[in-house]
Amino acid sequence: MTQAHRTAAPADLILDWYDRHHRDLPWRVSPPMAARGVTPDPYRIWLSEVMLQQTTVQAVKSYFALFTTRWPTVIDLAKADNEDVMKSWAGLGYYARARNLKKCAEAVAFEHGGVFPDSEDGLKALPGIGDYTAAAIAAIAFNRQSAVLDGNVERVISRLHAIETPLPAAKPEMRALVSAMTPEHRPGDFAQAMMDLGATICTPRRPACALCPVNAHCRVLGREDPELFPRKAAKKEKPVRVGAAFIAEDHTGAVFLRKRIDSGLLGGMTEVPGSAWTARTDGETGLAAAPFPADWQACGTVTHVFTHFELRLSIYRSMVSGAVRAGEGWWQPKETLDGEALPTVMKKAIKQAIPDAFERVANRE
DNA sequence: AATGCGGGGAA
DNA sequence: TTCCCAGCATT
Secondary structure, three states, X not given: OOHHXXXXXXXXXHHHHHHHOOOOOOOOOOXXXXXXXXXXXXXXXXXXXXXXXXXXXXXXXXXXXXXXXXOOOHHHHHHOOHHHHHHHHOOOOOOHHHHHHHHHHHHHHHHOOXXXXXXXXXXXXXXXXXXXXXXXXXXXXXXXXXXXXXXXXXXXXXXXXXXXXXXXXXXXXXXXXXHHHOOOOOHHHHHHHHHHHHHHOOOOOOOOHHHOOOHHHOOOOOOOOHHHOOOEOOOOOOOEEEEEEEEEEEOOOOXXXXXXXXXXXXXXXXXXXXXXXXXXXXXXXXXXXXXXXXOOEEEEEEEEEOOOOEEEEEEXXXXXXXXXXXXXXXXXXXXXXXXXXXXXXXXXXHXXXXXXXXXXXXHOO
16 A cells, blocks of 8 residues: 555545534534535625634624624625714724725625625625635635635645745745645635634644644644744834824713724724824824814823834813814714724723713613 | 734733 | 734735
8 A cells, every 4th residue: 555545635634623623603504504405605704704804703703793683694784884884893903894895795786686706706806805715705605626825824834834935925835735735525614624723723832733633744843843934024113103182072971073084094983083193292293183172181191002003192181061163073972982983092092081981871770 | 025904812 | 022813905
């Protein structure tokens, strides 16, 4: 018997491991259901994949439940109000995903007859769907033999083959290796198996190599520290920006809010008035940036870390007695503040000025 | 190829 | 603290 016959292919070993360690996730079809012929709903697969972009499974779960309850089909989501979608997405981050999610739902509902394209190319033509997501939906929802490459798979592949090329330059090489490895049968399960392997065994730090179904095939294990893979280019340090935020409260407890422009940082989300966020402290990043004259009281600072900079916001609050000329914006009643499309940094700023701002409804009775 | 874009959990 | 997560769009 040849070596090839005695040793199972890595893909089969990984699929066997997957079957023994199946994770029950809200967007997955359980093995018993799959055995009865139930196939994944492309809408739910798409929604979960978009939410999971650069986002952990734990963070996604409650949002996935909310969206699928409010909008059970892609048609429902396509007909939804833009602002309702942004409000429901608030807190999940990367808000361009929410804007593209809505555009994509409209495209599928109104230009594709409510049916998702079943090919990688067709999917990739839709807003918010790139290389990874197109391959993942094609494999998982339509059983296509596409090469699914995400951060987990990059780690698994880079270790299995001891790839020395640093990311992101190594991606084409990695995709070719994944493509060669992807089986004809169960390509969707294989893709999920590779991601589960990266998430639970082949982890960034202290991987559980002893439990790995393909440890015998790994070119790094036993030779070098697996934590050194994948190779990555050095990253630069985050600059600091400063600014001011103004929380105005009227006699009813309502807070003055505005809407940010649809593009760029926190695009389309709600905010409290504030200064620009700049690298240098100057007159425009303090009290001088107040939206209207009032008895502004300094009440500390809030720090928030974004992907590419750290923000230090000086917080000011005031009680406004009568009507003020406040420019663009509106007074949001305190009872409905929590339902607004407020990103986390804005909730932090409001809490700093009004500690119980988001607990008033719960504490009222 | 490089950059902008959130937020939170794990070690 | 640091890392990085089922990445995409734009330049």
